[in-house]
Structure formats: structure tokens, C-alpha cells
Amino acid sequence: MAVEPESPEQRSGRRTRRYTTGKLLLVVAGMFGFGFALVPMYNALCQLTNLNGKDKGMLAASNVQEHEDDSREVTVQFLTTVNGGRIWSFAANTPQIKVHPGKLYTVMFTAKNQQDDAVVGQAVPSVVPWNAARHLHKTECFCFNQQPFAANEEKQMPVRFMLDPELPRDVTTVTLSYTFFDVTQLAQSAVKPKS
Amino acid sequence: MAHAHDDAHGHDDHAHGPDKGIMRWIKTTNHKDLGTLYLFFSFTMFFIGGLMSLVIRAELFQPGLQFVDPELFNQFTTMHALVMIFGGVMPGFVGLANWMVPMMIGCSDLALPRVNNWGFWLLPFAFTMLLSTFFLPGGAPAGGWTIYPPLVLQTGNSFPLLIFAIHLMGISSITGAINVVVTILNMRAPGMTLLKMPLFVWTWLITAYLLIAVMPVLAGAVTMLLTDKYFGTSFFNAAGGGDPVMFEHIFWFFGHPEVYIMILPAFGIISSIIPTFARKPLFGYASMVYAVASIAFLSFIVWAHHMFTVGIPLAGELFFMFSTMLIAVPTGVKVFNWIATMWKGSMTYETPMLFAIAFVFLFSIGGFSGLSLALAPVDFQYHNTYFVVAHFHYVLVPGAVFSIIAAIYYWIPKWTGRMYNEAAGKWHFWLSSIFINVTFFPQHFLGLAGMPRRIPDYAVQFTDFNMVSTVGAFGFFISQFIFIFNILACCYGWFGRQRNATAQVWEGATGLEWSVPSPAPYHTFEDPPLVGDDGMPVHGNAAAHAH
Numbered sequence: 038m039a040v041e042p043e044s045p046e047q048r049s050g051r052r053t054r055r056y057t058t059g060k061l062l063l064v065v066a067g068m069f070g071f072g073f074a075l076v077p078m079y080n081a082l083c084q085l086t087n088l089n090g091k092d093k094g095m096l097a098a099s100n101v102q103e104h105e106d107d108s109r110e111v112t113v114q115f116l117t118t119v120n121g122g123r124i125w126s127f128a129a130n131t132p133q134i135k136v137h138p139g140k141l142y143t144v145m146f147t148a149k150n151q152q153d154d155a156v157v158g159q160a161v162p163s164v165v166p167w168n169a170a171r172h173l174h175k176t177e178c179f180c181f182n183q184q185p186f187a188a189n190e191e192k193q194m195p196v197r198f199m200l201d202p203e204l205p206r207d208v209t210t211v212t213l214s215y216t217f218f219d220v221t222q223l224a225q226s227a228v229k230p231k232s
Numbered sequence: 233m234a235h236a237h238d239d240a241h242g243h244d245d246h247a248h249g250p251d252k253g254i255m256r257w258i259k260t261t262n263h264k265d266l267g268t269l270y271l272f273f274s275f276t277m278f279f280i281g282g283l284m285s286l287v288i289r290a291e292l293f294q295p296g297l298q299f300v301d302p303e304l305f306n307q308f309t310t311m312h313a314l315v316m317i318f319g320g321v322m323p324g325f326v327g328l329a330n331w332m333v334p335m336m337i338g339c340s341d342l343a344l345p346r347v348n349n350w351g352f353w354l355l356p357f358a359f360t361m362l363l364s365t366f367f368l369p370g371g372a373p374a375g376g377w378t379i380y381p382p383l384v385l386q387t388g389n390s391f392p393l394l395i396f397a398i399h400l401m402g403i404s405s406i407t408g409a410i411n412v413v414v415t416i417l418n419m420r421a422p423g424m425t426l427l428k429m430p431l432f433v434w435t436w437l438i439t440a441y442l443l444i445a446v447m448p449v450l451a452g453a454v455t456m457l458l459t460d461k462y463f464g465t466s467f468f469n470a471a472g473g474g475d476p477v478m479f480e481h482i483f484w485f486f487g488h489p490e491v492y493i494m495i496l497p498a499f500g501i502i503s504s505i506i507p508t509f510a511r512k513p514l515f516g517y518a519s520m521v522y523a524v525a526s527i528a529f530l531s532f533i534v535w536a537h538h539m540f541t542v543g544i545p546l547a548g549e550l551f552f553m554f555s556t557m558l559i560a561v562p563t564g565v566k567v568f569n570w571i572a573t574m575w576k577g578s579m580t581y582e583t584p585m586l587f588a589i590a591f592v593f594l595f596s597i598g599g600f601s602g603l604s605l606a607l608a609p610v611d612f613q614y615h616n617t618y619f620v621v622a623h624f625h626y627v628l629v630p631g632a633v634f635s636i637i638a639a640i641y642y643w644i645p646k647w648t649g650r651m652y653n654e655a656a657g658k659w660h661f662w663l664s665s666i667f668i669n670v671t672f673f674p675q676h677f678l679g680l681a682g683m684p685r686r687i688p689d690y691a692v693q694f695t696d697f698n699m700v701s702t703v704g705a706f707g708f709f710i711s712q713f714i715f716i717f718n719i720l721a722c723c724y725g726w727f728g729r730q731r732n733a734t735a736q737v738w739e740g741a742t743g744l745e746w747s748v749p750s751p752a753p754y755h756t757f758e759d760p761p762l763v764g765d766d767g768m769p770v771h772g773n774a775a776a777h778a779h
Contacts, residue, residue, distance in 0.1 A: 054343045054418050061410045065448050072452025072482060076467060079478045086545065120471070161470045167545050218471030223464065 086167070097181055098174035098199075105140040106202045112136075113200070115144065116214035123151055125158065125186070127217050138172075138202045146179065146194045148217065150186035157224040158184045160215040169211045172204040180215060183224055249754050258353070261345030262754065263330045264647075266352050270327030271640070273355055275716070277319030278633075280363070282709050284312040289671075289705040292698050295690050305688035306374035307366065313377035317494065318401045319359050321628065324636045325497040326408045329436045332643065333412060335745040336430045338421025338769075340758045343414040344407075351407035358400035365390035376686060378483060379454070381468040381476050385461050392462075395454045402447045409443035412436055421744070423763030423770070427518065430743050430767070434521050435500030438528045442489045442496070445532075450486040453479065477542050484535035492531045495627060496524055498595075498635030499566055502588045504743070505642050506570050509585035510577030511740035516569040523562035523569075530559045540611045549608040556606040560599065567596055582738075583657030587638035590630060590665050598626030601676065616686075619679025625672045630665070637664075637715065642738075648722045649731030649751030656718045663711035670704030743767055 043051075113136050115129035130145040150156055160180040164170040175181075179194035186192065200211065250256045250265065257269060287308050291299050300308065330348070334341055342348050365372040370388030373379070379394070387394065416437045420429070429437075456467040457479075466472025468479045499520075507514045514520065536544060536552040544552070570592050579585070601623040605611055614620060637660075645651050674697035679685075683694045690698065721727050733750035747769050748756045761769035 050418065054414050057414045057417055058344065058410060061413055061444055064444055065406055065410075068445055069448035069452050072449040073456075075449075075482050075485070076456075076478065079475070079481060083475070159471050165543075167543075216470065218469075220471045223466070223469075223472050 097178070098176055101141070101174050101176055101199055103140055103199065104202065106138045109138055109202075110135050111138060111200055111204065111208065112210045113142075113198075114210065114212045115146070116212055117146065118214065118216045120216050120218045124156060124219050125150055125217055127215075136200060138200045138204050141176065141197055141199045143177075143195055143197045146196065146215070147191065148184070148186070148194060149191040150189055153188045155188055155221075156186050156219055157221045158186060159218050159220040159223075160184070161218060163214045163216070165212045165214070166208060168205055169200075169208045172201045173211065173213065174199050174201060183220060185224075259349070261341070261349050263334050263341045263345070263348065264752065264754065266348050267327045267330030267332075268647075269352055270323045270330055273352070274320055274324035274327055274636075277315050277323070277359065278712075281312050281315035281320055282712070284308045284315065285705060286709055288312065289702040291688050292690070293702040294699070295692050295695055297689055300688065302688045303371065303374060306376075306686065307372040309686050310373050310376055311362070311366070314362065314373075315359070316628075317377065317490075318398075318405075319355070321494045321632050321636070322401075322405060323355060325436075325439070325494075325632075326405075328432075328497065328501070328636070328639050328643075329408070329412055331647065332745060333415060333433055333436060334419075335748065335752065335756055336433050336743060337416060337419065337424050338744045338757045338761050338763060339415065339419035340755060342411045343419055344411045347407050348411055351404045351411070354400045354404040354407075358397045358404065361393050361400070362397035365393050368393075378480075378487070379457065380483070381457060381460065381479050384457065385468075392458065395458045398454050399451055402451045405443050406447050409440035409447075412440040413444070416440075421757065421760035421763050424744075424767075427521070428763065428765075428767055430500070431503035431514065431517070431520055431524075432497070432500035435496040435503075435524050438524050439493050439496045442493050442528055442531065446486040446489040446493075449482065450490075453482045453486065456482075477539075480539045480542060481535065484538045485532075487538065488535045489528070489531040491627075492527060494632045495595075496528065498591065498632050499524060501635045501639045501642075502570060502591050503566075505584050505588040505638055506573050506592075508642075508738050508740045508742075509582060509588075510574045510579050512573055512577045513742075514569070515572035515575075516565070519565055520569055523565040526562045527559060530555060530562075534559065537606055537608075537611070540608045541615045553606055553608040557603060560603055563599055567592060567599075578740075582641075583652070583654060583661055584638045584642035586658070586661045586665075587634050587641065590661070591634045591638065594630030594634070594665075594668070595627060598623060598628075598631055601626060614679060616684055617679035618675045618683045618685055621685050622672050622675035622679060625675070629672070630668050634664075640719065643745075644719065644722050645733035645737045646745060646748075646750050646752055649733050649749075650722045650725060650727070651733055652718045652722050653727060656714050660711060660714040660718065663714070664708060667704045667707035667711055671701050671708055672704070674698075674700045674704075744769065 112133055114133040115131070117127045117129055119125050119127050125148045127148045128146065130147060134142065134144065136142050148158065160178075162178070162180050164173050175196060175198045177195055177197035179196065184192065184194070196213075198213075204211075250262065251259065257265065260266060260269075287300060288305065291297070291305055330342065363372075368389045370390060373384065373387050373390050373394045375384035375387060384391070416429070416433060420426075456465070459465040460467050460469055460474075466474040468474045468476045470476065503514055503520060534552055534556045536548060537556045540549060540552070574589075581589075601619065605614055605620065605623055641652060641657055678694055678697050678701075681694065683690055731751060735749050736746045737750060738746075744757075744761065744763065744767065745752075747761070764770045
């Protein structure tokens with residue numbers, strides 16, 4: 038192709054095209070970042086709305102004060118799932134109990150490692166219905182920490198919880214579900230940097 | 233198309249015609265060559281994806297397992313979707329944009345020709361990589377094209393290839409989109425104001441913005457999958473504090489605009505074809521532009537209607553339900569404008585017009601089933617059934633694919649200088665239209681009766697409708713050979729070497745692309761034309777030729 042000298046219009050045309058291209062590339066980079074920014078945004082939104090177990094279910098409630106409302110009775114059901122295979126047997130000792138809001142109760146869960154190897158478990162809680170989640174307070178829960186199991190070890194694990202009296206009136210049944218995950222590998226990789 | 237430019241014609245005084253041989257296609261930066269490459273690539277992918285769908289339909293002809301085992305069946309459903317969406321429909325539209333956008337706005341080429349070449353040549357590598365996974369131990373990805381974790385994280389050796397193939401497709405789409413935006417914003421001929429641009433250019437401008445906005449989000453999502461699987465992050469792993477539902481949100485934040493990426497250019501094509509054969513200007517041009525813009529905006533706030541059943545609070549279900557139903561308003565504006573354009577027009581029914589009318593009718597059926605799915609309480613019943621399959625195939629096949637076919641019939645005389653065979657075109661149209669309905673209409677009934685999607689086997693009461701659907705699928709696939717024959721006949725002059733198409737081609741056609749000779753010279757509008765109020769060059773055809 039013959040090289041012709043650039044006219045001023047051609048040069049300024051090229052400059053505007055470069056400018057627009059640059060702006061669009063910035064948008065692309067921004068949107069790539071936005072994809073990752075959705076992660077903290079999603080977590081914040083879930084905490085705000087108590088969705089998907091992202092409420093304070095993973096954390097111990099502080100300054101829980103009992104003031105029992107014995108005029109109401111709410112059924113609390115316990116659901117247990119083991120993620121990915123039969124690593125543990127895992128169940129609540131009582132599948133459901135009736136509670137009064139404003140009173141602390143303790144229930145026990147039993148998990149038994151079915152393997153001949155040691156494993157580390159992590160329970161992830163979830164509460165249904167969603168508008169009950171913010172009214173369920175746990176002072177003690179095996180889900181607060183990772184649970185190491187020796188080979189074939191069986192554990193009794195307590196949960197101490199209270200439904201506060203502000204629980205919406207229309208809620209008569211609350212389901213507390215725990216899914217047990219095998220986090221042996223995650224636990225190992227988390228320990229490494231400290232040692 | 234391929235050899236349309238091989239014969240030297242028209243540009244005697246400056247000899248930058250195409251190079252000879254294979255290097256012409258590898259090194260080309262010409263928008264017409266790249267448009268041709270994109271279109272042939274798209275045909276190849278439609279053919280491969282179509283073969284996969286035939287395996288799926290053959291397996292579903294009868295209950296029980298006949299031809300493929302369930303694992304392979306899942307690989308075929310997953311790959312069919314990925315190949316058709318990213319390899320068939322999207323490159324098809326990019327090919328049309330390459331060919332037509334510069335010729336419609338009166339510039340000589342796209343703004344970034346080398347980037348254009350690079351963007352195209354990423355695709356064969358991406359799809360070779362993706363398709364090669366069939367031959368790996370463990371086979372191709374089988375977790376569905378929506379690649380939901382944790383299922384997709386169980387994919388074997390093909391997983392990283394899937395992720396990198398999606399990255400490459402994304403880069404290719406983004407470069408193409410940037411190119412289209414820069415061209416349209418900066419290189420319009422004098423007099424071609426924004427609100428004088430043909431609707432195909434408008435819809436592509438908006439589509440390109442959608443691509444720029446959402447393809448990077450998909451890239452982010454698949455990168456998170458990659459690090460979750462290999463680098464111990466827990467974006468979507470509940471055990472590590474992540475959430476698999478979050479993937480669905482991020483994916484559909486990309487996925488719903490993606491749906492419109494695959495239909496907005498179709499709207500532009502139909503808005504070009506109907507006025508030509510109704511011999512009337514498009515009814516409600518400005519409202520068409522605003523309708524497309526509002527559809528694009530709404531596409532960003534409706535994503536969760538794909539996931540009504542994951543457990544969204546009532547307020548969320550209602551928000552996403554109503555915002556989704558709101559999309560029917562601008563879409564309705566478009567459909568009624570097309571009908572109003574045809575109203576009292578001097579209509580003729582050449583093949584592009586037949587496909588365009590079928591588009592309006594059949595796309596609307598797909599729109600209506602979409603409205604049914606938008607109803608959150610109803611969606612709990614329809615979710616993951618064949619009703620969903622029927623819905624999105626109605627909007628994608630007689631929608632997006634018919635529009636690509638219509639566009640090729642409409643513009644191929646301009647590209648090759650030869651008219652396609654009208655009788656063969658009509659046969660192609662009627663067979664396609666009948667068989668596509670035979671294929672997909674019974675799937676509505678299957679879905680309502682409760683047949684789930686993505687399964688190789690089903691309960692015996694679903695047999696009859698599945699048999700009908702399979703017959704339709706094979707009929708549709710075979711009918712497409714008429715189309716391939718017709719296109720190749722245009723390219724290679726099988727009905728005679730003479731180039732019989734006039735510059736205007738269609739009696740009612742208006743727009744800059746019809747002011748250049750047929751076949752369009754290798755270089756057009758090297759000197760930009762002055763565009764008059766009617767959208768045609770003020771000085772006739774003179775500017776279209778060489779310097």
C-alpha cells in the first residue's frame with residue numbers, strides 16, 4: 038500500500054477513535070472489576086435482608102437477655118444434611134421442639150465420622166422463613182468453629198439458641214437447617230501460612 | 233460470498249484488491265472479508281451444533297436409552313448450547329455488522345481493522361479448544377451451559393479448557409463490540425446523524441454497549457470458578473463462607489443482557505427488510521430506537537427471573553416479575569410498528585420478507601411464552617421443564633436464526649452481485665417454518681405436562697410429542713441444505729456467472745448500502761458520501777466508486 042502523508046483531518050479522526058477506544062476499554066476493565074465487586078455487595082445485601090444464611094447465624098449473639106413470652110408457642114424444626122457423600126452420619130437428637138420466644142433452649146446434635154481417616158467438618162446454618170432469621174440468636178453453636186473428627190469419632194454437639202419476642206406473629210414454625218461440609222483441605226491450606 | 237471479490241472489477245486506479253490465496257483470509261483487515269469469514273464460521277458452528285441437537289433428538293425419539301449414555305447426553309446438551317450461542321448466533325450477527333455497518337453509515341471500514349482480524353481469529357482457536365474436550369478422558373463439560381457450581385466444579389480435565397474457551401470468546405466479542413461502537417460514533421458520513429442511522433446500525437450500537445458491559449462480568453464469573461476449583465478460593469463454596477446462589481446472580485446479570493444481545497440485531501434486520509418489501513418507510517422510527525434502548529436498560533434489572541425457585545423473598549419475586557413483564561411494552565411497540573409498516577403497504581413476498589414476517593409471528597409466540605414464565609407463581613411449575621426449552625428455542629430459532637437467514641437472503645445480491653434462486657428460497661422458507669413449529673410447538677405441551685429438561689430418558693406418556701418433535705428437528709436440519717446450496721450458488725455462480733443484481737437490488741430498498749454497485753466493490757466509501765434527508769447520497773452513486 039502506498040504511504041500517503043496524513044492529512045490533519047485524518048490525524049484528528051484517528052485521535053478521536055483512539056480516545057473512544059480508550060474510554061470503552063476502561064468500561065471493560067471497570068465491568069470486569071464490577072463482577073468481583075458483586076461478591077461483597079451480594080454478601081452485604083444478604084446480611085441486610087438475612088438471606089441465604091448470610092445473617093448473623095454464623096456468629097455468636099452477644100448480650101442475649103431472656104424475657105420469656107409464654108403466651109406464644111413456636112415450633113422449631115432441625116434439618117441436617119451432609120454435603121457430598123456419606124462422610125458423617127449427622128442428625129439432631131430431637132427433630133423438633135416447641136419453644137416460647139424469649140427463652141434460651143439447648144438442643145444436641147450427633148455427628149459420627151464414618152471414615153477411617155480424620156476429617157474436619159464445618160456446618161453452615163440456614164433459617165427459614167427468611168423473616169425469622171434475624172430473630173434467632175445463638176449463644177453457642179458447633180457451627181461457630183470447624184469441627185475436627187478423629188477416625189470414626191462420634192461427637193455430641195450443642196446448640197443454645199433463643200427466638201426473640203419480636204419474632205413476627207405470623208411465624209409459627211421456624212426451620213433451622215445445617216449442612217455439614219468436609220473442609221479438611223480448606224483447613225489445611227488455611228493453617229499453612231500461620232505455621 | 234467467498235469468491236465474489238476475486239474477479240477484479242471496479243477499482244482500476246488503485247490496486248488494493250485482495251491478496252491471493254489463503255493468506256488473504258488470514259491477514260485480511262477488510263471488513264467485507266472478515267464479515268464473510270464470520271458468517272462462514274457461524275455456518276460451521278450452526279452445523280456442528282445442529283448435529284449435536286440431532287443426537288439429542290434421536291435419543292429422545294423414544295423413552296429409554298437408545299444411542300448415547302446419560303453422561304454423553306449431558307455433554308451434548310451443554311455443548312449444543314455453548315456452540316449455538318457463542319459460535320453460531322453471536323458470530324453470525326458480528327459478521328452481518330462487519331459487512332453492513334460501514335456500508336450503511338458511509339465509511340470505508342471499521343475503525344480498528346487489525347483488531348477486527350484478531351477478534352475473528354480468536355474464535356477458531358476458542359472453539360477448537362472447546363470441541364476438543366469431547367476427546368479428553370472424562371469427556372466434554374456436562375453441567376449445562378449455565379455452568380452452575382458446585383456441579384460444574386466436578387467437571388474433569390475439560391474444565392480449564394471450557395473456562396479459557398469462554399475467556400477467548402469473551403475477548404473476541406468485546407473487541408468486536410468496541411470496534412462497532414467506535415466506528416458508529418466517529419466515522420459516520422457527513423449528514424448521517426444519529427437519528428438518521430438505519431435501525432440495524434442502531435440496534436448494533438446498543439448491542440455492542442451491552443456486550444461491553446456484560447462480557448467482562450462473565451469473564452469475572454468464570455475466573456472465580458477457576459480459582460474456586462484450583463486455587464482454594466471459596467467464592468461459591470458454602471463451606472468456606474461462599475454461596476453457590478451468588479454464582480447464579482452473577483451469571484444471570486450477564487445472561488439476561490446476553491439474551492438481548494442475541495435478539496436486538498435481529499430487530500434491526502427485520503426493521504430493514506419489512507419497509508423494503510412493504511414499500512413504505514418504517515412506521516415509528518424514533519419509537520423503535522427508544523424501544524430498543526429501553527429493552528437494553530430493562531435487561532439489566534430482570535436477571536433473577538431465571539432463578540425464581542432458589543428462594544427469593546416475596547418482594548424480590550414481585551420486583552423481578554413486574555420488571556420482566558414491563559419488557560413486553562417496548563417489545564410490543566416494536567411488533568406493532570412492524571405490523572403498522574406492513575399496513576396498506578404494496579407488499580411482495582420474496583424470501584427475505586417471508587422470513588421477516590415469520591419472525592414477527594413466531595418471535596411473538598416466544599415472547600408470549602416468556603410472559604408466562606415471567607409470572608413467578610407459574611414459574612414454579614414451569615421451571616426446568618420443556619416449556620422453558622420451547623420458549624427460548626422459539627425466540628432463538630424462528631427469532632435470531634430466522635433473522636440471520638432473512639438478512640443473508642436480503643443482502644447476498646449486494647455481496648455477490650447474483651440473485652439467489654427464489655424458488656429454492658421459498659422451498660427453504662416453507663420447509664423451515666413448518667418443521668420448526670413441528671419441532672418446538674409440542675415441547676410446550678411436554679413442559680406443561682411436567683417433562684423436565686436435560687434428561688436422556690422420560691416417562692412413556694411423553695412419547696408421542698417427543699416423536700413429533702424429533703421428526704421436526706430432522707426435517708428442519710435437512711431443509712437447511714437448500715439454504716447452503718442457495719448461498720454457495722450465489723457465491724460461485726452455479727446459476728450462471730453473470731452478476732445480474734442491480735445496485736438497488738430491491739425495488740423498495742433505501743439506504744447507503746444500495747447506492748454502491750452490486751457486488752459491492754472491495755473498498756466502498758473511501759471518500760465519504762454526503763447523506764441527504766432521505767438517507768441516500770446527495771450526488772448519486774458517484775461517491776461510492778473510487779477516488
